[in-house]
Amino acid sequence: VCCSCVTSLSWALLPVAVVVLIFVLASGLKGRDELAHLNVCVLVLGDIGRSPRIQYHALSLSRHGYNVTLIGFLGTKPHQDIIEDDRIDILPISELKGLTVGPRIFRYASKVIFQSFQLFYVLMKIEDQGYILMQNPPGLPAIAVTWVASRLRGNQFIIDWHNYGYTIMALTHGENHFIVKLAKWYEKLFGRFSDHNLCVTNAMREDLRKNWNIEATTLYDKPPPIFRETPLKLQHELFIRMGSTYLPFRPSLDVTKEYMELTAFTEHNTQTGAVTRSAGRPALLISSTSWTEDEDFSVLLQALEEAGHKLPSLVCVITGKGPQKEYYKKLIDSKEFHHIKICTPWLEAEDYPVLLGSADLGVCLHKSSSGLDLPMKVVDMFGCCLPVCAIHFQCLHELVKHEENGLIFKDSKELSEQLKLLFSDFPGDQGKLGIFRKNLRESGQQRWDENWDHNVLPLIKEHSPPHTLTHCCCHS
Numbered sequence: 001v002c003c004s005c006v007t008s009l010s011w012a013l014l015p016v017a018v019v020v021l022i023f024v025l026a027s028g029l030k031g032r033d034e035l036a037h038l039n040v041c042v043l044v045l046g047d048i049g050r051s052p053r054i055q056y057h058a059l060s061l062s063r064h065g066y067n068v069t070l071i072g073f074l075g076t077k078p079h080q081d082i083i084e085d086d087r088i089d090i091l092p093i094s095e096l097k098g099l100t101v102g103p104r105i106f107r108y109a110s111k112v113i114f115q116s117f118q119l120f121y122v123l124m125k126i127e128d129q130g131y132i133l134m135q136n137p138p139g140l141p142a143i144a145v146t147w148v149a150s151r152l153r154g155n156q157f158i159i160d161w162h163n164y165g166y167t168i169m170a171l172t173h174g175e176n177h178f179i180v181k182l183a184k185w186y187e188k189l190f191g192r193f194s195d196h197n198l199c200v201t202n203a204m205r206e207d208l209r210k211n212w213n214i215e216a217t218t219l220y221d222k223p224p225p226i227f228r229e230t231p232l233k234l235q236h237e238l239f240i241r242m243g244s245t246y247l248p249f250r251p252s253l254d255v256t257k258e259y260m261e262l263t264a265f266t267e268h269n270t271q272t273g274a275v276t277r278s279a280g281r282p283a284l285l286i287s288s289t290s291w292t293e294d295e296d297f298s299v300l301l302q303a304l305e306e307a308g309h310k311l312p313s314l315v316c317v318i319t320g321k322g323p324q325k326e327y328y329k330k331l332i333d334s335k336e337f338h339h340i341k342i343c344t345p346w347l348e349a350e351d352y353p354v355l356l357g358s359a360d361l362g363v364c365l366h367k368s369s370s371g372l373d374l375p376m377k378v379v380d381m382f383g384c385c386l387p388v389c390a391i392h393f394q395c396l397h398e399l400v401k402h403e404e405n406g407l408i409f410k411d412s413k414e415l416s417e418q419l420k421l422l423f424s425d426f427p428g429d430q431g432k433l434g435i436f437r438k439n440l441r442e443s444g445q446q447r448w449d450e451n452w453d454h455n456v457l458p459l460i461k462e463h464s465p466p467h468t469l470t471h472c473c474c475h476s
Helices: 002-029 052-063 080-084 104-125 142-153 165-173 178-191 202-212 232-243 298-310 325-333 352-356 376-383 412-422 432-442 448-455 457-462 468-474
Strands: 039-047 067-073 088-092 131-136 156-161 196-199 260-262 266-269 275-277 283-288 314-319 340-343 361-364 388-391 406-409
Touching: 039 052, 039 104, 039 142, 052 067, 052 080, 052 088, 052 131, 052 156, 052 448, 080 088, 104 142, 104 178, 131 142, 142 156, 142 178, 165 178, 178 202, 196 202, 232 266, 232 275, 232 352, 283 352, 283 376, 298 314, 298 325, 298 412, 314 352, 352 376, 361 376, 361 412, 376 388, 388 412, 406 412, 412 432, 448 457
Parallel strands: 039 067, 039 131, 067 088, 131 156, 156 196, 283 314, 283 361, 314 340, 361 388, 388 406
Antiparallel strands: 260 266, 266 275
16 A cells, blocks of 8 residues: 555645746746735644744744744634734635545645645745745744745745654554654655754753754743733732633632622622622632643543542632543543543633733643653743643753642652642632742743844844844834
8 A cells, every 4th residue: 555655645745846837947037025024924723713923923023023824724713813914914824634535645645745745835925025934833844845945035034843743643653654654764764854953952952962963042932021920909800700610710609799799709799899809719720731641631530530529619610622622521420520520622822821910720731742841831830930740751840840830740649649739728829829920020031032043033133134224223
């Protein structure tokens, strides 16, 4: 089957070569736009709305006077700041599926070919760009196609390495699968053709340098200003909205107070306008996920069971979308918790930071497929001064400082003990939970804009004509 697929793939790639030749000839006849250096294409072969780092790149570029063409799937609504920014044009592309019949490898190859044609066409059609900044993963076929397009059009090609695509594929297929080995070879080969590289940890930077001969700049994920502690009034407004859909946010049925608007967590005096925390309120624990194989939520469920009656009343909110959500929802429904309520909402981009800033504790179950990336959800939680319990993996220490801004655990038993410890004096703030929050408040955390300006802006300015800086400053 593999041999016939390879033969078929070779014939299928013949039209690609013809199209490339046509565009090479055409590009030689077309003059270069002298203002192309002010245009940047930001690309993700995935859902823009679920790619926050890519959205942050676009906003930072716009803030410095660059015109941004943001390319990706429109499955989820991007952040409102992206939609309202006059310098950012969203160019949606379709998520192609490939053929639906034939051997699995042939169907996968057809998907890659269709996506290659689509992406190449889009990249060659857009106006001249000074740079193409592409997220990896997913990198198949995006890296090779983007490299070819950038060479034909004279763009600087930047890869932002969030992780390795082949390690994510290995979660499903296993490390020794033919597709995984092919993906690793592809990623390693074409990754070297980029002009510049960014990555998310020092550990990944060292791995890229040592094993792939790729030099990269570490650009840690940092929270933008929207991630902060939420004032009580905004907390109450969010809890009212969520209570209309999710029972755990509603007050107890037997509680009524005159002139008071109630949620499970807050009370609003409609006469004075004052908002206070409800006496005897439950603790609010939050986790977020893409519901994929690299996050095992049975660990959290088992920890909650093991902690049992030693925990206070607790509302556990698990946000996100993903392929394993229905599986875990059934698992949650099978549990018999008495004073613990669990809900799994999908939040709008504007509501998510408000909820994080309202919570008492965050839990992260992200285990990096490569061991070299860091969970952005923890970055966002820290931006809201929200202490975290996070499951251990190789380079987590670059973000979570054990016993300083949170706790690191290895299994459900350790997590259970940590939950009991952190909630032992709830709702008091003199225990470890309060100490961690105080440490986060006093840490003087760097934000995304400062981080991006220090690490990425010099890279772009270095390869722009001298008058670019003046133009950008005028629009800052």
